[in-house]
Amino acid sequence: xxxxxxxxxxxxxxxxxxxxxxxxxxxxxxxxxxxxxxxxxxxxxxxxxxxxxxxxxxxxxxxxxxxxxxxxxxxxxxxxxxxxxxxxxxxxxxxxxxxxxxxxxxxxxxxxxxxxxxxxxxxxxxxxxxxxxxxxxxxxxxxxxxxxxxxxxxxxxxxxxxxxxxxxxxxxxxxxxxxxxxxxxxxxxxxxxxxxxxxxxxxxxxxxxxxxxxxxxxxxxxxxxxxxxxxxxxxxxxxxxxxxxxxxxxxxxxxxxxxxxxxxxxxxxxxxxxxxxxxxxxxxxxxxxxxxxxxxxxxxxxxxxxxxxxxxxxxxxxxxxxxxxxxxxxxxxxxxxxxxxxxxxxxxxxxxxxxxxxxxxxxxxxxxxxxxxxxxxxxxxxxxxxxxxxxxxxxxxxxxxxxxxxxxxxxxxxxxxxxxxxxxxxxxxxxxxxxxxxxxxxxxxxxxxxxxxxxxxxxxxxxxxxxxxxxxxxxxxxxxxxxxxxxxxxxxxxxxxxxxxxxxxxxxxxxxxxxxxxxxxxxxxxxxxxxxxxxxxxxxxxxxxxxxxxxxxxxxxxxxxxxxxxxxxxxxxxxxxxxxxxxxxxxxxxxxxxxxxxxxxxxxxxxxxxxxxxxxxxxxxxxxxxxxxxxxxxxxxxxxxxxxxxxxxxxxxxxxxxxxxxxxxxxxxxxxxxxxxxxxxxxxxxxxxxxxxxxxxxxxxxxxxxxxxxxxxxxxxxxxxxxxxxxxxxxxxxxxxxxxxxxxx
Amino acid sequence: xxxxxxxxxxxxxxxxxxxxxxxxxxxxxxxxxxxxxxxxxxxxxxxx
Numbered sequence: 028x029x030x031x032x033x034x035x036x037x038x039x040x041x042x043x044x045x046x047x048x049x050x051x052x053x054x055x056x057x058x059x060x061x062x063x064x065x066x067x068x069x070x071x072x073x074x075x076x077x078x079x080x081x082x083x084x085x086x087x088x089x090x091x092x093x094x095x096x097x098x099x100x101x102x103x104x105x106x107x108x109x110x111x112x113x114x115x116x117x118x119x120x121x122x123x124x125x126x127x128x129x130x131x132x133x134x135x136x137x138x139x140x141x142x143x144x145x146x147x148x149x150x151x152x153x154x155x156x157x158x159x160x161x162x163x164x165x166x167x168x169x170x171x172x173x174x175x176x177x178x179x180x181x182x183x184x185x186x187x188x189x190x191x192x193x194x195x196x197x198x199x200x201x202x203x204x205x206x207x208x209x210x211x212x213x214x215x216x217x218x219x220x221x222x223x224x225x226x227x228x229x230x231x232x233x234x235x236x237x238x239x240x241x242x243x244x245x246x247x248x249x250x251x252x253x254x255x256x257x258x259x260x261x262x263x264x265x266x267x268x269x270x271x272x273x274x275x276x277x278x279x280x281x282x283x284x285x286x287x288x289x290x291x292x293x294x295x296x297x298x299x300x301x302x303x304x305x306x307x308x309x310x311x312x313x314x315x316x317x318x319x320x321x322x323x324x325x326x327x328x329x330x331x332x333x334x335x336x337x338x339x340x341x342x343x344x345x346x347x348x349x350x351x352x353x354x355x356x357x358x359x360x361x362x363x364x365x366x367x368x369x370x371x372x373x374x375x376x377x378x379x380x381x382x383x384x385x386x387x388x389x390x391x392x393x394x395x396x397x398x399x400x401x402x403x404x405x406x407x408x409x410x411x412x413x414x415x416x417x418x419x420x421x422x423x424x425x426x427x428x429x430x431x432x433x434x435x436x437x438x439x440x441x442x443x444x445x446x447x448x449x450x451x452x453x454x455x456x457x458x459x460x461x462x463x464x465x466x467x468x469x470x471x472x473x474x475x476x477x478x479x480x481x482x483x484x485x486x487x488x489x490x491x492x493x494x495x496x497x498x499x500x501x502x503x504x505x506x507x508x509x510x511x512x513x514x515x516x517x518x519x520x521x522x523x524x525x526x527x528x529x530x531x532x533x534x535x536x537x538x539x540x541x542x543x544x545x546x547x548x549x550x551x552x553x554x555x556x557x558x559x560x561x562x563x564x565x566x567x568x569x570x571x572x573x574x575x576x577x578x579x580x581x582x583x584x585x586x587x588x589x590x591x592x593x594x595x596x597x598x599x600x601x602x603x604x605x606x607x608x609x610x611x612x613x614x615x616x617x618x619x620x621x622x623x624x625x626x627x628x629x630x631x632x633x634x635x636x637x638x639x640x641x642x643x644x645x646x647x648x649x650x651x652x653x654x655x656x657x658x659x660x661x662x663x664x665x666x667x668x669x670x671x672x673x674x675x676x677x678x679x680x681x682x683x684x685x686x687x688x689x690x691x692x693x694x695x696x697x698x699x700x701x702x703x704x705x706x707x708x709x710x711x712x713x714x715x716x717x718x719x720x721x722x723x724x725x726x727x728x729x730x731x732x733x734x735x736x737x738x739x740x741x742x743x744x745x746x747x748x749x750x751x752x753x754x755x756x757x758x759x760x761x762x763x764x765x766x767x768x769x770x771x772x
Numbered sequence: 773x774x775x776x777x778x779x780x781x782x783x784x785x786x787x788x789x790x791x792x793x794x795x796x797x798x799x800x801x802x803x804x805x806x807x808x809x810x811x812x813x814x815x816x817x818x819x820x
Contacts, residue, residue, distance in 0.1 A: 350773055350777075352773065352774055352777035352778075353774075353777050353778055353781045354776075354777035354778075354780050354781045354784075355777070357781050357784065543791065543795075544792070544795065546788070547787075547788035547789075547791045547792050547795075548788075548792070550784055550785055550788035551785065551788050551789060551792070554785050674792075674796065733796055
């Protein structure tokens with residue numbers, strides 16, 4: 028029978044913990060949340076030698092067990108609670124060979140909890156380059172553990188880690204430090220008050236700054252026979268503990284860890300000098316951003332167009348293959364159009380995450396955080412706010428949750444309130460389709476106008492976040508400041524496997540997460556657009572036919588027929604000479620006549636579909652809100668899309684795709700449908716420069732995301748802040764969009 | 773066939789509405805989401 032054990036992966040941030048987790052578990056991973064809180068919980072399964080199955084838990088990165096934030100305290104919660112289902116049979120502490128001294132602090136703390144502990148020294152491939160040598164055998168004796176030298180880059184040592192985990196019973200669960208030395212008299216009193224309990228565990232419970240789960244301080248405080256020390260005294264004792272641990276670590280490393288500085292190369296220092304330079308650092312970052320946006324536009328055009336065409340073909344195929352009826356129409360016009368509206372952006376989203384992942388994996392993102400910290404200090408925010416703001420480029424929800432690392436409540440609140448201004452990936456589809464429609468295709472110094480516009484929108488979002496932070500900083504009068512300590516990981520070549528995982532996982536979660544909402548909204552919209560209560564809706568065909576008989580086709584339809592005929596004539600070869608030429612011209616004239624007839628019928632059906640849509644339930648709702656959106660340059664259809672995209676921004680494109688699909692008789696790509704829409708006058712495209720810029724600015728500033736609002740409510744524990752955020756962002760977005768349209772029209 | 777198409781289409785509509793209500797409007801406690809663990813610690817020598 029196979030045995031199953033719990034393994035906890037623990038380590039400082041940037042030690043390659045996730046890489047080892049990926050190597051141990053492969054694709055057998057599950058991402059969830061810790062109960063009651065939204066700190067990400069990554070779990071996976073690893074098959075070990077001798078049929079042992081290990082449940083691997085990737086715990087959040089922490090520098091020690093003296094935690095200051097919610098996500099760090101998750102580690103303490105798991106390690107202190109033997110009743111927790113995740114309580115480890117064995118802890119695997121991941122360290123970085125270059126920062127071993129600092130990383131061992133956490134190791135000794137875990138060892139002192141009497142949990143069987145394995146030490147993994149990661150990034151071993153860099154040892155020779157850095158002139159580092161480790162006497163593993165001697166270190167194992169001193170630390171009373173088993174050590175594995177691992178390189179996740181080459182995969183070296185991972186099998187040995189699996190072997191060590193499988194043999195965890197041979198590890199001694201003895202502490203490294205005599206913890207009573209921290210405060211002999213105090214610990215003796217503790218022992219007297221709680222004779223049956225582990226004193227170091229009690230000590231950690233007493234000194235936790237964050238306490239949100241079952242670990243109770245109250246019981247200790249309630250014990251009449253024992254009184255705890257003041258907060259200041261406890262802090263002093265914590266410092267003493269750290270000093271004692273470093274004395275032990277120094278003594279351990281003295282004989283077992285050597286660095287030959289002459290053998291080390293100084294590439295990192297030189298690179299840092301350039302990449303974090305107060306002028307060149309920003310210039311390089313700016314150039315990298317330009318490259319990213321250029322790539323998003325240039326490289327993703329072909330796969331994106333291909334996907335768009337495929338959805339159009341599938342829709343067409345469904346209509347021609349399935350028996351006609353309401354279900355067929357729903358699938359072809361509602362479901363396929365709605366899903367197609369988001370699927371066309373998969374290449375762009377994947378490219379965005381590819382670049383973000385490359386920047387993170389290479390170690391450059393930490394330098395960006397450092398650069399931004401310098402930039403943001405004058406605006407009242409510390410570097411701790413930069414991490415949520417930068418991660419907000421992917422999604423505002425984890426970014427808002429990432430503010431938990433900020434100790435100062437006011438600084439945290441400001442970061443929560445301004446983070447939704449940073450351009451998240453949900454805005455990308457909206458920007459991309461609008462830019463493609465209203466920004467010309469030319470280029471400046473080899474950079475396309477479209478890519479430049481996209482970059483400007485990203486900078487605008489970030490600028491607005493900083494500006495709002497400055498205003499809030501003055502209004503809320505922040506007194507406390509957060510000390511920001513950022514670790515600069517060494518530069519490394521990104522691992523293809525890790526980058527691949529990230530791109531795949533993030534793109535999948537974007538498509539699946541947003542896709543379900545878009546699909547549901549597309550279905551409801553299709554019903555609302557295909558049904559109506561008024562006589563106009565029911566008699567649409569008769570009314571439109573009578574109108575065409577009296578007034579002729581609309582200017583749009585006439586234009587549509589003319590353009591198609593011109594195209595047809597141009598594409599017809601006329602190469603015959605002599606007497607046969609007259610015959611050929613007559614044949615073409617005949618075919619043009621047939622073509623005109625077909626096109627006229629199609630245009631008439633189009634007008635009926637459009638009229639029906641206008642008088643459907645959705646049309647009535649759209650017309651009701653039209654007065655509100657008309658000053659911004661939008662018609663009722665865009666109004667509906669703005670309204671539905673309150674659920675999530677990316678719904679905007681899916682909604683328009685569904686609306687235009689219902690209101691049209693022909694199958695076409697989303698972009699072509701949007702480009703063909705005319706404004707009220709019937710002469711100008713609906714999506715022109717003025718209305719396009721107005722829409723982009725609206726989406727840059729509006730709080731169009733219900734999930735973010737829910738997370739803000741959860742993190743601030745009040746409806747006051749999300750509602751204020753919604754009110755401010757929506758009003759501001761409306762006013763800016765209004766000004767933009769009125770100035771540009 | 774038309775009746776079947778109607779039934780299926782309205783079933784899909786009901787599912788879509790149900791999903792959105794579940795996603796955005798129902799309190800999480802009603803839909804069986806994970807709640808904060810209330811189990812107390814303190815058994816054995818866990819130190820809690």
